[in-house]
Amino acid sequence: MDYQKLASDIIKQIGGKENVEQLEHCSTRLRFTLVDNSKAKRKEIERLEGVIGVADKVQYQIIIGNDVSEVYHAIKKQLKGSLKRDNTEKNPKQKKKLGNVILEFIIGVFQPLIPAIAGGGILKSLLLLLNLIGVLDKSTQTYQILYLIGDAPLYFLPLLVAYTAAIKLNANPLVAVAAVGALLLPNMSTLIADGASLFSFPIKPISYAYQVFPAILCVLAFSQIETFFNKISPKMIRSFFVPLMSLTIVVPLTLLILGPLGFTLGQWFVTVILFIFSKFGWVAVALLAAVLPFMVVTGMHKAMIPYVVSSLGQTGKELIYNAASLAHNLSEAGACFAVALRSKEKRTKSTAISAGISALFGITEPALYGITIQNKRVLYGVMIGSFVGGSFLGIMGVEAYVAVGPGLASLSMFISEELPKNIIYAIAGLIISFTASFISVAILFKELAIEEEVNLPADLQIKEFKSPIIGKSVPLNEVQDAIFSKKIMGDGVGFIPQKGELYAPVDGSIVMVFDTKHSIGMKTTNGVEILFHVGIDTVNLKGQFFETHVEVGDEVQAGDLLMTFDLEKIIESGFDPTTVCILTNSANHELQNVDYGETDNQKNVFELKEIGA
Secondary structure, eight states, X not given: OOHHHHXXXXXXXXXXXXXXXXXXXXXXXXXXXXXXXXXXXXXXXXXXXXXXXXXXXXXXXXXXXXXXXHHHHHHHHHHTTOOOTTOTTTSOOOOOOHHHHHHHHHHHHHGGXXXXXXXXXXXXXXXXXXXXXXXXXXXXXXXXXXXXHHHHHHXXXXXXXXXXXXXXXXXXXHHHHHXXXXXXXXXXXXXXXXXXXXXXXXXXXXXXXXXXXXXHHHHHHHHHHHHHHHHHSOGGGHHHHHHHHHHHHHHHHIIIIIHXXXXXXXXXXXXHHHHHHHHHTHHHHHHHHHHHHHHHHHTGGGGGHXXXXXXXXXXXXXXXXXXXXXXXXXXXXXXXXXXXXXXXXXXXXXXXXXXXXXXXXXXXXXHHHHTGGGOHHHHHHHHHHHHHHHHHHHHTTOOBOSOSOOSGGGGGXXXXXXXXXXXXXXXXXXXXXXXXXXXXXXXXXXXXXXXXXXXXXXXXXXXXXXXSXXXXXXXGGGSSOHHHHTTSSOEEEEEEESSSEEEOSSSEEEEEEOTTSXXXXXXXXXXXXXXXXXXXXXXXXXXXXXXXXXXXXXXXXXXXXXXXXXXXXXXXXXXXXXXXXXXXTGGGEEEESOOOEEEOTTSEEEEEEETTO
C-alpha cells in the first residue's frame, strides 16, 4: 500500500489541511477532530483503496485496519504542524450535541492511554506466568524490578491522564502534569496521610496513585484558570506568571475539593458497575457481548474505557467489559472463517480470512465493517456466538487484569495467582464463542444461499417503487446513523422531507406500528418487508409530533397516507428529520435504477428485482 498517496487523498477529501483541528488514532481508526465535518466527502473517502469505512457520529473516524499506524504517521508528516488547536477563534467549531462533546472528550483523554496501560499490564501478566511455570521466581529482584516497570503506567496514571486531558483542552500539558504531579510527591503523600491542613482546612487523606478522576477535575480547573490569566497578564511576564498563578491556585483547590470529589466519583463509578454485575451477574456480560457489534460500529464502546481504567486502578481487576469483548472478538473471528468457508466469491473469501485473523488477535473493525454489517445473517450469528460465549464467561466470573483488546496474543491478561482457573475459563470461553459463532453463521449463510436460488414469478416482481416522502431522496450511506448508513438493517434509500407526510410506496399490508409512532413496517404483496423510520433518534420524542393513520393488519395501496408528523417541531426539538425506507429482507432483492434528487409521492424512486430472477 502507498501510505503517502493514501494520506494525501484522505487529507484532500476531508477538506484539506486547514480543516483538521486534531488527529489521533486507535488500533484500527484514524480519529479526526475537524473544523467543519460537512467539508469531508464521505463517499469519496470510502472509495479510497485502503479505507474500510467511515464513522462520524462523534469524532470523524476513518477505519483503516491493521495499517492505521503507517497511514497516521504519513498524514501527520504531510500536515506539518498545521493542526488548528490554537486557532479556534478564526475557525469556530460547528455546534455539537452535549453527549457527543462528552464522549469525544472521554475518547480523547483515555484512548491514548491504552498502549501504555496495555504494555505494562501484559508485562505483569507474563511475569505471573513465568512464576507459575517456575521460570522466574517472584522473590528475585529481577522479577520485582520488571513487575514495578509493568506497574508504572497504572501507578502514574494520574500524570498520563493529566497530559492527555490538557492536550484535549488546549491547555499547557507540562504545567498540567506538574499540577497533578504535586499530588503524587512522596513527601506530599506522607504529609497528607499524617493528617495535614491547608489554610486551616483539613486535607482528606487520599492516595492519588492509580486514580483517574481527580486528575481530570484538576486539569479541567487548570485549563480555565490558565485561560483567565493568559487574558489578563502582560505578555512580558506571561511565560512564568501564568504557570505560577495556575499552580498556586489549582493544586490547593484540588487537595481541598476537587481531589476528594474525583476520588469519590471514581469509587462511585466502579461501584455502580459492580452493583449491576452483582444484580444481573452473567446476564450483564452476555447482553453486553451481544450488543458490542452495534457499540463498536457507533464508537459507543469507548464510553466504557473510563470504567475499565478506574476499575483496574482501584481493584486491580475488571469483571464485565473485557469478558464481553473476548466473547465478541472471537465471535467475529468465527463468523469470518465461516463466511470464508461458505462463500463462493474470491474477494469475500479473502476479506473474510484477513478480517478473521485480525479478530483472533482482538482487532474487530475489519471484520465488522468488511463482513458482519454487510450481511444481517452474519450479524445474527455474531450476536448468537457473543451471547453464548459471554454467558459462559459471565457464569464463570472471568476477571481481566489488563486494559487491552482481548485475543490470542493477549490471553495472559486473564492470568491470576489467586484464581488459577481464571485463564482456563477464559480459554474455554474463547473456544465457545468462536465455535458458536462459526456454527451459527455457517448455518445462516447456507440458508441465505438456498433462499437466493428461489425465484418469484415474473408477474410478482415490483416494477415501480414510488417515493414515500415529498422532498429529496439521498443515498443511504449519507444518513447520519450508522445502523442505517452501514445497511445493518438492510438496503434502502434516505429521504429529506419537505412535508410531514409518509405514504405507502407500493401495495401491501401493515405489519408493525411502533409505540412511539415514528416507525411503521409493511409487507408488500410479493413478500418484501419494508421499514419506514422517520427522523434520527426520534424515538426519544416518545410519540410527540407524530400521528399514524393505519393499524397493524390494514391493507394499503400505493399512495395511501400512513403517517403525518410535525416537521418544523421535530427540527426545533433538535432532531434530524431524515427518513429512511429500509428493505429488511433486501438480501433477497436488488435495488435498480435508483433516482436520487427532488421527489414526491407520485415519482418512482427505484425498481426492485428478486435476486436470481
